[in-house]
Amino acid sequence: MYIKLTFLLGFTYFSLIAKAQIRITDPGKVAERQVENRANQKVNQTIDKGFDKVEEGIGSIFKKKDKKPKEEPSSGKNEKPDNASNENENTRIAESETVASVSTEKPTLKSYSKFDFIPGEKVVAVEDFSQDAIGDFPAKWNTNSAGEVVTIAGTEGKWLMLGPEGVFYPEFVTKLPENFTLEFNLATTSDFSYYSGFMRTVFAEVTNPAKNFSVWKGFDGDKQRGLELGLHPKDAGGQQGIANFNVFEGPAESIMKNEKSFPAFHVPEHNVVKVSIWRQKSRLRLYVDDFKVWDLPKAFNTTTNYNFIAFSNQGYHVETDRYFISNIRLAVGAPDTRNKLITEGKFSTTGILFDVNSATIKPESYGVLKDIANVFTENPTVKVKVIGHTDSDGDDAGNLVLSKKRSESVKEALAKDFGIDKSRLETDGKGESIPVSPNTTAEGKANNRRVEFIKL
Known part of the structure; x- marks a missing residue:
């Protein structure tokens, strides 16, 4: 896809056409802002010289567009990711290829x-x-x-x-x-x-x-x-x-x-x-x-x-x-896993993260899982029920299924990667039924997407 950028200066117009990977809704508006910014930043330069540099720069940054990695199959829940955006399907989107290609090699836990x-x-x-x-x-x-x-x-x-x-x-x-x-x-x-x-x-x-x-x-x-x-x-x-x-x-x-x-x-x-x-x-x-x-x-x-x-x-x-x-x-706050799980009998964390619409655990969850596994290692008789929770995005039934699958994934990770005996772990999922915060804000939803550990 090509993007046409039109710069307005007096009665003169010229166009720059290029491919890119940043998707911008209103190219004309962006172009006008860039002209204004350039004038403010480089008042001692002539407009023509500034435009020449822009033209040269745009030509130098374009790279061949990588194919987008395949997405994992959906679990059926229309869950919004932590960094997802709501885009209007009727919005005109132009592709301009400036940034980073994204690695297709996915890190593991x-x-x-x-x-x-x-x-x-x-x-x-x-x-x-x-x-x-x-x-x-x-x-x-x-x-x-x-x-x-x-x-x-x-x-x-x-x-x-x-x-x-x-x-x-x-x-x-x-x-x-x-x-x-x-x-x-x-x-x-x-x-x-x-x-x-x-x-x-x-x-x-x-x-x-x-x-x-x-x-x-x-x-x-x-x-x-x-x-x-x-x-x-x-x-x-x-x-x-x-x-x-x-x-x-x-x-x-x-x-x-x-x-x-x-x-x-x-x-x-x-x-x-x-x-x-x-x-x-x-x-x-x-x-x-x-x-x-x-x-x-x-x-x-x-x-x-x-x-x-x-x-x-x-x-x-x-x-x-x-x-x-x-x-x-x-x-x-400072999570106190040992005290809350052993003394209070309950520990909840938002630090175990999952791929969108999936029960696949993100690798950056490793630190939290290791901390929980250490509690099991130090307390060999402790048994725990792992309970998954979601926010309210999507339908109730889909959220319930997803929460159960995620609790199973946590159990498997603790057994496979940390050597915790599966007999010490039970699983369950509550979907969106027990929120700890209103599901009306991004922060509230993030707190509701959690994994709970209850001592048996």
Whole structure:
């Protein structure tokens, strides 16, 4: 499919025609925004020179489109994934091929055997951009730059494309307790330049973030306190990704910093990764997919009132480079599996994740399953009933069947991958019949999609 971009300047029109993998609803609207952004960012350049660079850049980023991986058979339930979007079938969608091809090689639960991430106990914020129209900046966010919601071929749901140098933050996050987890998907354009800046995740204490925007060092003047985690898809040789870490106290340079490499994700077959961040009081852990990048015992300042999350783009060396974020999930609390299961007799988790409309367990669930398996190992006489629960999307009967299949999958995983005797595990499913939160919000639905363990 081809996309036609029309730029308006005085009485002159010209067209650029190209293939791409980002699906955009209103090409004319996007083109006009790009012209406006270019004028604001490069006032000392002539319009013609700016357009020449755009034309050259667009020609350089197009890659052959990969075939979309086959989807797994549906269980019959019309379940909405964590990062799915609601798109109008009558919406005009153009395909433009800029981003990442998605790997067709699916990781297994066993491949995540070193992944010990455990998400927070309660989901308090979910952002999948499903409420936002393609081509718009998300309504619940703010920025001092430019960005828009797009789709990426071969992936589910919508993404926020981060524009030129600036800060992008969700206005609905106003408090970060001493125990929380943040998860999100990160993607880049295929030929991302080594000289383009890092994508940084910022945690800070801020009284008025919109008052004094900057790429990071100007937040709230001299009251700036916080830390930032930078990620870049490639190093100078292109063989590794780069991660850096900085802690700031006031307007001075960072008081703690470090840098290290992690497995690259700039290669064409793998431009999408899962980022997981875990805070336990002062301790910080950062994972890219199953690789643990940081495990720092004294990263967070326990006297800082962290109330702000932002994604900061340091700037693109090549105009067609872009970062994309999606499927953001913030959870709070420190799960206490042993105490709740052994002492209280009941443990519930939203950290065992499944493929959409499926009972297949996602590999990033490994840390939670391992934690539960350890309880069985340390308490050899304990027997448990595993109960699956769903949200209210889809029909009741389909949800009930799906919840039962998912509880069986958990039983099989604990037996096969962790050596737990099946005789110690019973299974059941309740579908959508016992919600713990209203099914009226994304956060409520995320909390209702859970697996419960009840001591027998």
